[in-house]
Amino acid sequence: MRCALIGVTGQLGHDLARTFDLPGELVRLTRSELDLLAPGAVGRVLREIRPTHVVNCAAYNLVDRAEDERDAAFAVNADAVGALAETCEGLGATLIHFSTDYVFDGAKRTPYTEDDAPAPLGVYAASKLAGERLALERCRRAFVIRVCGLYGVGQSATAGRTNFVETMLRLAASGKPLRVVELPMPGPVSFQGRRLPASYANFYIANGLVLVPTFNDKNDRLALNILAEVFSDREVVGIYCGDLIWGFGAIHCMTQQQPAA
Ligand SMILES: NC(=O)c1ccc[n+]([C@@H]2O[C@H](COP(=O)([O-])OP(=O)(O)OC[C@H]3O[C@@H](n4cnc5c(N)ncnc54)[C@H](OP(=O)(O)O)[C@@H]3O)[C@@H](O)[C@H]2O)c1
Numbered sequence: 725m726r727c728a729l730i731g732v733t734g735q736l737g738h739d740l741a742r743t744f745d746l747p748g749e750l751v752r753l754t755r756s757e758l759d760l761l762a763p764g765a766v767g768r769v770l771r772e773i774r775p776t777h778v779v780n781c782a783a784y785n786l787v788d789r790a791e792d793e794r795d796a797a798f799a800v801n802a803d804a805v806g807a808l809a810e811t812c813e814g815l816g817a818t819l820i821h822f823s824t825d826y827v828f829d830g831a832k833r834t835p836y837t838e839d840d841a842p843a844p845l846g847v848y849a850a851s852k853l854a855g856e857r858l859a860l861e862r863c864r865r866a867f868v869i870r871v872c873g874l875y876g877v878g879q880s881a882t883a884g885r886t887n888f889v890e891t892m893l894r895l896a897a898s899g900k901p902l903r904v905v906e907l908p909m910p911g912p913v914s915f916q917g918r919r920l921p922a923s924y925a926n927f928y929i930a931n932g933l934v935l936v937p938t939f940n941d942k943n944d945r946l947a948l949n950i951l952a953e954v955f956s957d958r959e960v961v962g963i964y965c966g967d968l969i970w971g972f973g974a975i976h977c978m979t980q981q982q983p984a985a
Pocket residue numbers: 730731732733734735736737754755758759760761781782783784785800822823824825852871872873874879880881882883
């Protein structure tokens with residue numbers, strides 16, 4: 725077995741490399757050794773290595789920014805995966821590709837199975853789903869593994885070189901108690917057959933008040949009450965966002981992107 729591991733500087737890739745204990749060789753590929761976006765690099769590098777297995781942990785993971793960087797997200801998460809799958813097929817290698825639970829819209833109230841229809845809500849999720857499909861279409865020995873939150877010692881290449889465990893340890897060391905507050909979700913909001921990302925968590929903390937999106941939903945009041953308790957020093961104001969959400973965001977998102985003109 726010769727296993728080529730792509731994305732070794734990321735959270736998952738780091739820990740897979742650290743714990744690799746199969747007989748055979750592990751070839752760790754950093755971006756400088758294989759840049760998935762460099763023209764022809766995937767075929768050239770993998771044909772040199774001649775792996776029996778390729779494990780792809782590389783990804784464009786900037787979930788929010790992907791809404792503005794569609795091409796960049798699809799280039800790594802879909803097009804490059806298609807090239808990996810084609811190359812693996814040509815080499816007779818097995819491709820193990822990682823994807824995400826974000827391919828689902830989260831509306832199902834029981835655990836998802838492989839047979840559930842994906843319904844991605846944003847560009848990141850759509851790009852990951854496109855990658856899954858290309859992997860399975862172009863390589864007969866392709867496996868897609870959908871993961872959700874990652875917990876390990878590897879640090880995220882995307883989220884500021886840290887991870888969940890380190891963040892929790894840092895917060896604990898600071899002496900501040902942690903409080904996890906559960907917010908309900910509004911019922912599904914759709915436009916022209918497309919599910920929109922309606923969520924009460926898209927609130928905005930301003931001086932003296934918190935603006936919270938509402939959707940004429942039975943959970944509006946519950947969410948407002950929970951947030952009023954959390955932000956007891958501020959006035960909590962609900963603003964109907966049924967129209968705003970057509971743009972795939974609500975009040976918090978509105979404060980992020982400033983159009984240049
Ligand atoms: N983190 C999560 O909670 C989570 C949740 C669900 C699914 N997933 C999925 O799990 C997998 C691993 O995620 P992760 O959190 O470990 O990722 P990560 O920490 O963000 O690491 C991404 C990796 O991809 C590499 N990469 C990005 N663009 C590349 C390119 N053009 N060429 C070569 N390498 C490139 C990065 O290299 P550099 O270090 O050089 O940038 C890095 O090694 C992904 O498929 C992700 O979609 C993750």
